[in-house]
Amino acid sequence: MPDPAGFADTIAAVATAVAPGEGSVAIVRISGPEAEPIGHQLFVAPGSQSWDSHRVLYGHVVDPASGERLDEALLLLMRAPRSFTREDVVELHCHGGLVAVQRVLELVLAAGARRALPGEFSQRAFLNGRLDLTRAEAISEMITARSRRAAQLAMAGLDGGLQLRIGALRERLLDQLAELEARVDFEEDLPPLDGAAVTAELEAVRLELEQLVAEARQGELLRRGLRVAIVGRPNVGKSSLLNLLSLRERAIVTDLPGTTRDLLESELVLDGVPLTLLDTAGIRPTSDRVEQLGIERSRQALAAADAVLLLFDLEAGWSLEDQALRELVPEGVVLLVAGNKADGAGLPVGLVPPGDGEPADVRFSALTGAGRDELVAELLRRCGAGCLEGVQVALNARQRDLAAAAALSLGAALEAAAQQLPWDFWTIDLRAAVRALGEITGEAVSEAVLDRVFSRFCIGK
Numbered sequence: 001m002p003d004p005a006g007f008a009d010t011i012a013a014v015a016t017a018v019a020p021g022e023g024s025v026a027i028v029r030i031s032g033p034e035a036e037p038i039g040h041q042l043f044v045a046p047g048s049q050s051w052d053s054h055r056v057l058y059g060h061v062v063d064p065a066s067g068e069r070l071d072e073a074l075l076l077l078m079r080a081p082r083s084f085t086r087e088d089v090v091e092l093h094c095h096g097g098l099v100a101v102q103r104v105l106e107l108v109l110a111a112g113a114r115r116a117l118p119g120e121f122s123q124r125a126f127l128n129g130r131l132d133l134t135r136a137e138a139i140s141e142m143i144t145a146r147s148r149r150a151a152q153l154a155m156a157g158l159d160g161g162l163q164l165r166i167g168a169l170r171e172r173l174l175d176q177l178a179e180l181e182a183r184v185d186f187e188e189d190l191p192p193l194d195g196a197a198v199t200a201e202l203e204a205v206r207l208e209l210e211q212l213v214a215e216a217r218q219g220e221l222l223r224r225g226l227r228v229a230i231v232g233r234p235n236v237g238k239s240s241l242l243n244l245l246s247l248r249e250r251a252i253v254t255d256l257p258g259t260t261r262d263l264l265e266s267e268l269v270l271d272g273v274p275l276t277l278l279d280t281a282g283i284r285p286t287s288d289r290v291e292q293l294g295i296e297r298s299r300q301a302l303a304a305a306d307a308v309l310l311l312f313d314l315e316a317g318w319s320l321e322d323q324a325l326r327e328l329v330p331e332g333v334v335l336l337v338a339g340n341k342a343d344g345a346g347l348p349v350g351l352v353p354p355g356d357g358e359p360a361d362v363r364f365s366a367l368t369g370a371g372r373d374e375l376v377a378e379l380l381r382r383c384g385a386g387c388l389e390g391v392q393v394a395l396n397a398r399q400r401d402l403a404a405a406a407a408l409s410l411g412a413a414l415e416a417a418a419q420q421l422p423w424d425f426w427t428i429d430l431r432a433a434v435r436a437l438g439e440i441t442g443e444a445v446s447e448a449v450l451d452r453v454f455s456r457f458c459i460g461k
């Protein structure tokens with residue numbers, strides 16, 4: 001465990017969610033050598049409450065200049081090293097809201113703290129040895145989780161699941177590296193090395209890394225969510241589908257073509273996967289200026305989405321216009337063609353029979369909800385989010401790139417082995433792989449990389 005990094009300055013920030021009108025309690029967090037003196041300056045605790053570590057004091061935040069009471073609050077003192085940052089920490093638990101708590105923070109800043117940068121508390125926790133890098137990143141992921149599954153994965157990371165997996169792989173590589181390096185230096189003095197055993201071990205580690213890289217995409221889906229655009233001609237039922245999936249009357253539905261004029265977003269979770277669903281203006285030639293602008297946005301949404309749900313009207317059948325829309329969907333964007341109005345309520349004959357050459361991947365009815373589950377399952381399956389239950393740990397994008405780089409280096413080391421090159425040719429690539437894994441856990445990581453990682457955290461974390 002490293003020595004405490006010994007930061008001289010004291011940092012402060014609002015540690016709770018900053019949204020208007022939300023949250024009944026807000027915490028101003030102060031960490032560093034001045035935390036306790038600042039607490040004494042600004043907090044008046046009546047009676048004989050003593051300032052012990054891990055005790056809560058009751059009192060008021062008072063402006064020392066004017067004597068004005070800013071808030072009734074609780075103060076929590078956690079003396080170093082028994083705190084999240086391993087520094088002295090003082091938390092002021094204030095009444096929630098935005099304005100009052102900002103005044104308290106300003107008082108703390110005036111008393112000698114400086115505003116914490118995004119992620120700076122966690123960065124100090126990391127640099128003081130409280131957390132490894134995978135746990136620190138898991139905290140950030142926990143905060144931004146948009147579904148229960150994403151939160152579960154983050155908790156697995158916080159429990160050290162990723163650190164253990166990556167740490168164990170790194171150890172195995174270090175063992176092989178030690179063997180090889182010893183041979184580079186003292187070949188004559190040592191028993192002959194079993195080259196086949198070394199390559200088998202490297203190959204096993206390489207396969208595990210590739211498995212982790214493959215699973216990372218699914219974790220990424222759970223974390224970031226999918227952007228899905230519902231696209232189609234006017235009146236095919238795009239807004240009706242948005243309402244069906246969001247379980248509320250989010251969008252206006254009428255029988256007038258051209259009802260939706262603007263992009264409409266709805267955040268939802270389907271089978272544990274967070275989605276941003278976009279309702280778009282029906283695409284058709286029009287001379288209406290406002291509708292034209294809306295249609296332009298539909299086209300942009302279609303091009304920028306992870307997946308496109310192309311709706312058409314089963315009662316009207318698949319048309320050349322639908323075909324033209326399908327051709328707008330860029331390569332690489334997941335496409336699901338869904339036929340709506342399968343109920344056939346608008347037809348005298350009832351249920352719509354499949355038309356000739358109709359390309360529907362799924363058929364459903366936004367009116368009755370029939371086929372809804374199949375539509376969702378097929379959409380998620382095509383997005384690669386079909387089988388997320390088995391995923392236990394998930395690398396984020398940074399970690400995935402490093403794991404992929406390590407796997408690649410191991411591939412190169414195995415190549416050197418296959419060509420029966422001398423030991424030192426293997427060790428160059430093996431060392432690169434060890435370094436990449438160390439960058440995941442934070443054992444071998446530059447200050448610039450750390451700054452980049454923690455700057456993506458939210459303020460106060």
Ligand SMILES: Nc1nc2c(c(=O)[nH]1)N(C=O)[C@@H](CNc1ccc(C(=O)N[C@@H](CCC(=O)O)C(=O)O)cc1)CN2
Nearest residue numbers: 015027029054076078081082083084085089091139461
């Ligand atoms: N009010 C509050 N809630 C919070 C946090 C916080 O900082 N403040 N956390 C922050 O993100 C999380 C909890 N994480 C924490 C981790 C360690 C310590 C801590 O003081 N550890 C000491 C004492 C343990 C003990 O007494 O046994 C230690 O490990 O030495 C505190 C919070 C979530 N909830």
Ligand SMILES: Nc1nc2c(ncn2[C@@H]2O[C@H](COP(=O)(O)OP(=O)(O)OP(=O)(O)O)[C@@H](O)[C@H]2O)c(=O)[nH]1
Nearest residue numbers: 234235236237238239240258259260282341366367
């Ligand atoms: N029979 C039947 N009618 C439906 C179904 N889904 C939508 N409709 C009707 O189709 C009409 C158009 O629905 P909308 O959801 O407004 O269609 P839209 O694609 O959003 O239309 P624009 O925004 O104008 O492009 C409305 O009268 C709906 O009630 C369905 O599954 N079955």
Ligand SMILES: [K+]
Nearest residue numbers: 235254256259
């Ligand atoms: K409509």
Ligand SMILES: [Mg+2]
Nearest residue numbers: 238239259260
């Ligand atoms: Mg609409």
